[in-house]
């Protein structure tokens with residue numbers, strides 16, 4: 001039976017009079033990519049921010065690996081196995097690819113004031129960074145300054161930085177944004193390889209990619225879920241076609 005690693009139940013977020021997320025329930029299972037799609041302003045980023053612990057929901061409950069985590073900080077969620085990538089670029093361009101990953105790993109296990117220690121002194125973070133770079137397919141550019149990477153490689157590095165904390169759940173916010181066809185293919189291959197051991201939430205606007213990679217798709221409109229099903233079922237769902245896909 002599939003193992004649910006993250007569960008959000010009846011999550012609601014109100015901003016004043018606006019209901020940005022309206023009683024949304026979602027489950028992320030190991031071995032599965034669960035995509036959340038919807039038009040601009042549908043509430044996808046708000047949902048991912050709540051799941052990652054940027055702020056607590058107005059209402060609702062979050063369980064991570066079977067534990068109630070609704071009010072856990074982002075740091076605690078990260079320590080317990082939740083990794084998150086952002087729409088915005090979060091890498092240090094003047095550091096090497098390896099150093100970016102090592103810092104991400106070290107931030108989880110050490111106190112902030114020893115962040116800048118010599119890399120070799122923290123064996124755990126060196127090992128975790130190397131493993132993450134291996135998984136993300138970036139070993140060949142390990143010593144390159146991150147700012148010199150291609151756009152696609154920078155997005156791969158962001159995933160590697162998530163992997164450096166050895167998460168079980170990955171929340172990915174538009175990892176394909178701005179990518180060309182080849183870079184998209186490479187990223188989809190990476191996600192397919194990562195899903196074996198992780199539960200992945202993918203918020204993404206690239207519909208072709210979503211339908212290629214997702215095992216389950218949740219469709220949001222104006223804060224509410226209008227459908228949650230397999231890609232084949234979503235493709236033929238009349239409500240989805242009317243509200244969002246325009247006959248995709």
Ligand SMILES: Nc1ncnc2c1ncn2[C@@H]1O[C@H](COP(=O)(O)OP(=O)(O)OP(=O)(O)O)[C@@H](O)[C@H]1O
Nearest residue numbers: 015018019020038039040041042043044045046047
């Ligand atoms: N901090 C905030 N304060 C007030 N309103 C907000 C805040 N954050 C988001 N909103 C509003 O909540 C709604 C949902 O926004 P959200 O960014 O979650 O949508 P989205 O589906 O991620 O959109 P996009 O695809 O454009 O990123 C929008 O109407 C947005 O303007």
